[in-house]
Amino acid sequence: MPWEKSFDENEIVDRAMRVFWSKGYASSSINDLTSATGINRGSLYNAFGGKLKLFTRGLLKYDLEHRRSFLSELEAMNDPLTSFERCFEAVIAQTLTDKEKKGCFLVNTASELPFHEEEVRTIVNRGLLEFEQFFQRGIEVAQARKQVPLSVHPANAAKALMAMIVAIRVLGRGVFSETALHAIATEAKRLLK
Amino acid sequence: MPWEKSFDENEIVDRAMRVFWSKGYASSSINDLTSATGINRGSLYNAFGGKLKLFTRGLLKYDLEHRRSFLSELEAMNDPLTSFERCFEAVIAQTLTDKEKKGCFLVNTASELPFHEEEVRTIVNRGLLEFEQFFQRGIEVAQARKQVPLSVHPANAAKALMAMIVAIRVLGRGVFSETALHAIATEAKRLLK
DNA sequence: TGATGTCTTGACCGATTGGTTTAAACAAAC
DNA sequence: GTTTGTTTAAACCAATCGGTCAAGACATCA
Numbered sequence: 001m002p003w004e005k006s007f008d009e010n011e012i013v014d015r016a017m018r019v020f021w022s023k024g025y026a027s028s029s030i031n032d033l034t035s036a037t038g039i040n041r042g043s044l045y046n047a048f049g050g051k052l053k054l055f056t057r058g059l060l061k062y063d064l065e066h067r068r069s070f071l072s073e074l075e076a077m078n079d080p081l082t083s084f085e086r087c088f089e090a091v092i093a094q095t096l097t098d099k100e101k102k103g104c105f106l107v108n109t110a111s112e113l114p115f116h117e118e119e120v121r122t123i124v125n126r127g128l129l130e131f132e133q134f135f136q137r138g139i140e141v142a143q144a145r146k147q148v149p150l151s152v153h154p155a156n157a158a159k160a161l162m163a164m165i166v167a168i169r170v171l172g173r174g175v176f177s178e179t180a181l182h183a184i185a186t187e188a189k190r191l192l193k
Numbered sequence: 194m195p196w197e198k199s200f201d202e203n204e205i206v207d208r209a210m211r212v213f214w215s216k217g218y219a220s221s222s223i224n225d226l227t228s229a230t231g232i233n234r235g236s237l238y239n240a241f242g243g244k245l246k247l248f249t250r251g252l253l254k255y256d257l258e259h260r261r262s263f264l265s266e267l268e269a270m271n272d273p274l275t276s277f278e279r280c281f282e283a284v285i286a287q288t289l290t291d292k293e294k295k296g297c298f299l300v301n302t303a304s305e306l307p308f309h310e311e312e313v314r315t316i317v318n319r320g321l322l323e324f325e326q327f328f329q330r331g332i333e334v335a336q337a338r339k340q341v342p343l344s345v346h347p348a349n350a351a352k353a354l355m356a357m358i359v360a361i362r363v364l365g366r367g368v369f370s371e372t373a374l375h376a377i378a379t380e381a382k383r384l385l386k
Numbered sequence: 387t388g389a390t391g392t393c394t395t396g397a398c399c400g401a402t403t404g405g406t407t408t409a410a411a412c413a414a415a416c
Numbered sequence: 417g418t419t420t421g422t423t424t425a426a427a428c429c430a431a432t433c434g435g436t437c438a439a440g441a442c443a444t445c446a
Contacts, residue, residue: 006393006394006442022307023308024219024305026217026219026220027219027308029432029434030433030434030435031432031433039394040394040395040396041395041396041434041435041436042393042394042396042437043393043394043395045434045435045436046392047393050434051434051435100307101307102307103304107304107363108304110363110364110366110367110368111296111300111301111304111363112217113294113366113367113368114215114293114294114295114366114367115220121367124367124368125367125368128364128368153379155376156376156379156380157380159373159376159377159380160357160376160377160380163356163357163360163361164353164356164357164360166359166360166364167356167357167359167360167363168356170300170303170304170360170363171303171321171356171359173304173306173307174303174307174314174318175303175306175317175318175321176352180352183348183349183352183353184353184356186346186349187349187350187352187353187384190384191380191383199423199424222402222403222404223403223404223405224402224403232424233423233424233425233426234404234425234426235405235406235407235423235424235425235426236423236424236425238404238405239422239423239424240423243404243405244405
């Protein structure tokens with residue numbers, strides 16, 4: 001008796017995600033979302049429940065398909081130091097490639113965190129925490145392999161590396177040039193010596 | 194024949210600045226501004242020319258009274274390394290003190306830079322550049338005094354230190370705890386060894 | 387073919403957006 | 417006290433905001 005949806009829900013979330021990603025929550029209007037997704041105003045509310053719910057879905061999708069898959073790709077590499085290098089390289093490359101200068105959806109959301117609900121805050125915090133843990137685990141492994149001196153404090157250095165990724169993402173939206181971004185990456189490496 | 198304004202223009206800019214500072218440009222409505230400043234809608238347009246002009250005035254005021262005065266206070270110290278330490282301490286203290294979690298007006302604006310006009314971009318870029326130059330000059334002086342090894346690359350390290358200040362400001366809005374922020378500062382110091 | 391129940395659509399809601407304009411309030415100069 | 421030039425306040429503007437809803441479109445099952 002029912003009737004199948006005429007659109008691919010996943011596809012809609014993906015397009016909505018890109019709107020929120022580039023404009024932020026507050027500046028994305030329902031009209032922006034309907035015209036980007038192609039679905040009607042009412043359908044959007046019927047299928048997702050509203051702007052906030054759709055934002056959360058989009059953020060979760062980003063977290064899963066960008067942050068999470070990026071980290072597990074890096075984690076799969078056998079040499080931590082190489083994976084760190086690849087991490088910074090990739091983040092810089094993404095920053096330079098993106099003509100829209102959208103930055104990172106998680107970082108963008110982090111810098112408007114005071115206006116978001118608990119659920120959104122949780123997603124952002126978890127994402128950044130796992131980034132930090134990726135660095136920390138890598139440092140500990142590298143120390144065990146004598147690639148990083150024991151004088152390096154894994155937890156602290158990991159936080160600093162994550163912070164530098166965040167800074168690249170923010171400054172990459174218009175402040176820093178390519179060479180300046182690379183300078184940050186260069187210095188990040190020095191934290192492990 | 195004229196008639197004096199009934200309000201202090203400087204005071205109005207200051208209150209408007211705080212609105213933009215905590216909510217960003219797009220999310221600050223004219224109503225927010227009139228109720229925060231106490232002046233009427235029409236007066237605001239008559240005196241300042243509009244929302245964007247008022248934003249720019251506020252950003253300039255922030256740049257002058259917060260960023261610029263902070264830097265010159267630090268620059269007045271005779272020991273660069275002490276001034277760096279004081280810099281990170283102060284930024285962390287400001288972050289923790291601020292119950293509104295407003296962050297830094299310049300950094301907040303930097304992370305929404307793609308939506309701003311050239312004039313705003315210029316203010317932000319200059320502010321962050323001068324922060325970077327403060328670090329670079331300090332490093333060079335410290336190197337001349339043998340407090341920092343010559344193996345440290347002043348321009349690169351300065352960019353990294355500035356990036357870490359930016360990260361503290363962003364992560365301080367809800368992601369990082371006090372101890373995590375201090376960890377970043379601790380690692381920043383290690384960049385000069 | 388007809389009943390069922392979900393999905394889509396576009397109109398509609400009141401509130402708010404940034405911005406303009408008109409007319410009254412006003413102090414100073416004559 | 418009248419004129420003058422500016423500032424003020426509030427009404428007003430069209431456009432848009434997020435969100436709802438009733439009515440029609442549709443595929444499935446009987």
